[in-house]
Amino acid sequence: MILKAYAKINLSLDIVGKRDDGYHLLEMIMQTVELHDEVILTERTSGISLSCDKAYVPVDERNIAYKAAKLIMEASGLTSGIHIHINKNIPVAAGLAGGSTDAAAVLKGMNAMFSLGLSHEELKALGLKLGADVPYCLEGGTALCEGVGERITKLKSFGGHVVVLVKPPFGVSTKDAYGAFNLEKIKRHVETEKLMDSLAKDDLNGVHYYSRNLLENVVIQSYPVIKSIKQRVVKTGARVTLMSGSGPTVYGIYENKETAVRALDELRKNGNEVILTETV
């Protein structure tokens, strides 16, 4: 079974509280982009094995796709085994939910492949055990995500917009990004309702005005280059520019493909990985 595991960008990320276990309560708008990993599932007699076309991705129990297979096997009592192969196209530790989306694909794929009969809600509950972004990855599209990310409200699709992703040559740990954040210092939160209105009207001026990510400033403190990448993305004509998730990927949303294509060479300087994609 071959599955497409799509990346996401954050059109916003607001932090509204903190749980006793250290997890942050969020209000964020997530958007799927066309960029995806390919996850190939093959039945084997027993056990779990994993391979990946990129050497820097772990292929043992540390891989979240491996953990997803283990979890769904335990939850369903499945005795057959599985081989997972990942063709990795999504940059790693990038704020694009690369690992979470592979895990979501394994949960969804194995449920279908072995007719395990788990409901969508049951899959989401299993996904949440693996990571806060997994329930959204099972859903996809344009969505408001609350709680730690698991309370999902589907929104009118903001699909069809041209996006350029700019990933500088380093990763950011999600844990460190949240760890550096101080809620008491925040004076102005994201105007999520207004952003949702702008998205529903496909109003790029409004999206530009209201899209915000509260992790952006804390991550820029450690990696100031993210700020200059944002400025460069704006200069190439992007209508909306923001850091995705816990970073370091910065994205630009462009009015049309021609402007985006012209931006690619300029943004590729300084060792950045640059990917042309679109919202879906």
Ligand SMILES: C[C@](O)(CO)[C@H](O)COP(=O)(O)OP(=O)(O)OC[C@H]1O[C@@H](n2ccc(N)nc2=O)[C@H](O)[C@@H]1O
């Ligand atoms: C930054 C985002 O990608 C935005 O969508 C997510 O909030 C992160 O989701 P994720 O990578 O699936 O996160 P997890 O793997 O569950 O958690 C990694 C670490 O991030 C922090 N974390 C994560 C989610 C959340 N709502 N609050 C947090 O404080 C915790 O310290 C946790 O140990």
Ligand SMILES: Nc1ncnc2c1ncn2[C@@H]1O[C@H](COP(=O)(O)OP(=O)(O)OP(=O)(O)O)[C@@H](O)[C@H]1O
């Ligand atoms: N299937 C996987 N794909 C990519 N990275 C994985 C995978 N499984 C485990 N990892 C490890 O997880 C870490 C985070 O990578 P990932 O790409 O999931 O981060 P991210 O894009 O920032 O995710 P998020 O946006 O959900 O925080 C990396 O250090 C990587 O080695």
